Amino acid sequence: MPRAIEDVIAAARDFLGERITTNVALREHHSHGQDPHKPHLPDAVAFIETGEEASRLLALCHAQNIPVVPFGAGSSLEGHVTPVRGGISLDLSHLTEILDVSQPDMDCRVQAGVTREQLNEHLRDQGLFFPVDPGTPHCTIGGMCGTRASGTNAVRYGTIRENVLGLTVVLADGTMIKTGGRVRKASNGYDLTHLFIGSEGTLGVIMEIQLRLHPIPDAISAATCQFPSLKGAVETVIAILQSGIPVARLELLDELQTQACIAYSKLEGLEPLPTLFLEFHGSKAGVEEQARQAEEIAASYEASSFAWAMDTETRTRLWKARHDVYWAVQGLRPGHKVLTADTIVPISKLDDAILGVKEDIAGSGLAATVVGHVGDGNFHTVILVPPEPDGMDRAWALDRRIVARALALGGSCSGEHGVGIGKREFLEAEHGPEALAVMRSIKKALDPRGILNPGKIFLN
Numbered sequence: 001m002p003r004a005i006e007d008v009i010a011a012a013r014d015f016l017g018e019r020i021t022t023n024v025a026l027r028e029h030h031s032h033g034q035d036p037h038k039p040h041l042p043d044a045v046a047f048i049e050t051g052e053e054a055s056r057l058l059a060l061c062h063a064q065n066i067p068v069v070p071f072g073a074g075s076s077l078e079g080h081v082t083p084v085r086g087g088i089s090l091d092l093s094h095l096t097e098i099l100d101v102s103q104p105d106m107d108c109r110v111q112a113g114v115t116r117e118q119l120n121e122h123l124r125d126q127g128l129f130f131p132v133d134p135g136t137p138h139c140t141i142g143g144m145c146g147t148r149a150s151g152t153n154a155v156r157y158g159t160i161r162e163n164v165l166g167l168t169v170v171l172a173d174g175t176m177i178k179t180g181g182r183v184r185k186a187s188n189g190y191d192l193t194h195l196f197i198g199s200e201g202t203l204g205v206i207m208e209i210q211l212r213l214h215p216i217p218d219a220i221s222a223a224t225c226q227f228p229s230l231k232g233a234v235e236t237v238i239a240i241l242q243s244g245i246p247v248a249r250l251e252l253l254d255e256l257q258t259q260a261c262i263a264y265s266k267l268e269g270l271e272p273l274p275t276l277f278l279e280f281h282g283s284k285a286g287v288e289e290q291a292r293q294a295e296e297i298a299a300s301y302e303a304s305s306f307a308w309a310m311d312t313e314t315r316t317r318l319w320k321a322r323h324d325v326y327w328a329v330q331g332l333r334p335g336h337k338v339l340t341a342d343t344i345v346p347i348s349k350l351d352d353a354i355l356g357v358k359e360d361i362a363g364s365g366l367a368a369t370v371v372g373h374v375g376d377g378n379f380h381t382v383i384l385v386p387p388e389p390d391g392m393d394r395a396w397a398l399d400r401r402i403v404a405r406a407l408a409l410g411g412s413c414s415g416e417h418g419v420g421i422g423k424r425e426f427l428e429a430e431h432g433p434e435a436l437a438v439m440r441s442i443k444k445a446l447d448p449r450g451i452l453n454p455g456k457i458f459l460n
């Protein structure tokens, strides 16, 4: 181990004690996320419990040019948390305090390691909820800020970006700053809060987050709707969105994904056909009316079935199945890895994009499903990577083709998973060299020594 990192670990022991460790199992756990990229061990893992500890550790690392990679729950999908240049994996999972909840203002302040599930459990009795819902219940709010996460509810409530009001952040040299505040809007200078949202741990370490909350709706209904063709399902999505029905969730599963969910989640009453999962929030009469309108639209695109329910048990089973799609796909071909493309296009281009991707999959000779948050124009292609020497190369080639198609349609390489390692090569094509140069200069201003999560977002 080089001298500089040994010095940092020794100095950090003074205030972290055993919470900075070179234990091999812990380093291994922090060497990768939920992704198919090559893992890389950090030199040490530090579990911090206060802002002051984070400041002191970052100041030490800054002085010695030691990389620091923030780590929430490690559920990100693009190699984000892999310490490709070693250094310290800065684990924030001990920061689990919900600091303040204001029912009248419908907001709260949480530490970065609070999980989405923990927060909603805490809020339930107060009639409030935090709507941003990535598939992983254990992911941290800090990590969700890191990746600018969203999920199934974003079509109605927005992504994490729309639900963060302010932050406390420790910068690369250990300086702590506060951004934003508690007000719903402000016209008061550069928007630093949203600069950190989606910065993937490359600009600062988020310690606290001020969040917007929402009232739990009086009534919720969920529906499933099946189609003989994928085209009918996609056209129904576009028509529902254009009709202005305030749908809360609108998810598409192609026929292979539906088949995988029926098998993995024991879903009853569904055929292996293209399927929409929908959810409506509002008053009892309101959700009944929304479901009826959606059913009428689906019928005009030749839906073969439309079933809806208001009981909690049916809804929970349905959304648990939706959140388990990743594992359901793995269940189709045990021994295969999974690579997930995360493209997004303007709503009017959804049919071109999804039907084109189905052609890309067929041309690749690989098995892959299409599933996603089509209410936002965002969908995933979940590619099964064959356990053969060229398996990963073939999967990446398909991923590239899918991204190129999205970009050509005015879309993006990532709707919600982020850039990490996997999507770096597309940023110049998507933003242009001038905008990318501005991003680099922001990175340089906030992290002049390049110690924060190096090797991510930018190719070099």
Ligand SMILES: Cc1cc2nc3c(=O)[nH]c(=O)nc-3n(C[C@H](O)[C@H](O)[C@H](O)COP(=O)(O)OP(=O)(O)OC[C@H]3O[C@@H](n4cnc5c(N)ncnc54)[C@H](O)[C@@H]3O)c2cc1C
Residues within 6 Å of the ligand: 033, 034, 069, 070, 071, 072, 073, 074, 075, 076, 077, 080, 081, 092, 112, 133, 134, 135, 136, 138, 139, 140, 141, 142, 143, 144, 145, 146, 147, 148, 149, 150, 151, 152, 199, 200, 201, 202, 204, 205, 206, 207, 323, 326, 327, 416, 417, 453
């Ligand atoms: C099965 C499955 C389904 C998923 N579905 C969705 C989905 O529907 N929508 C979606 O958006 N995502 C989804 N994801 C991806 C993932 O859950 C999100 O990326 C999540 O936001 C990451 O949270 P985390 O706590 O695991 O962060 P990590 O993976 O630990 O970190 C993510 C990034 O944020 C940085 N980071 C972490 N904490 C901080 C902090 N406090 N300050 C600064 N930077 C930090 C890290 O350095 C890293 O770059 C899914 C993942 C899986 C495995």
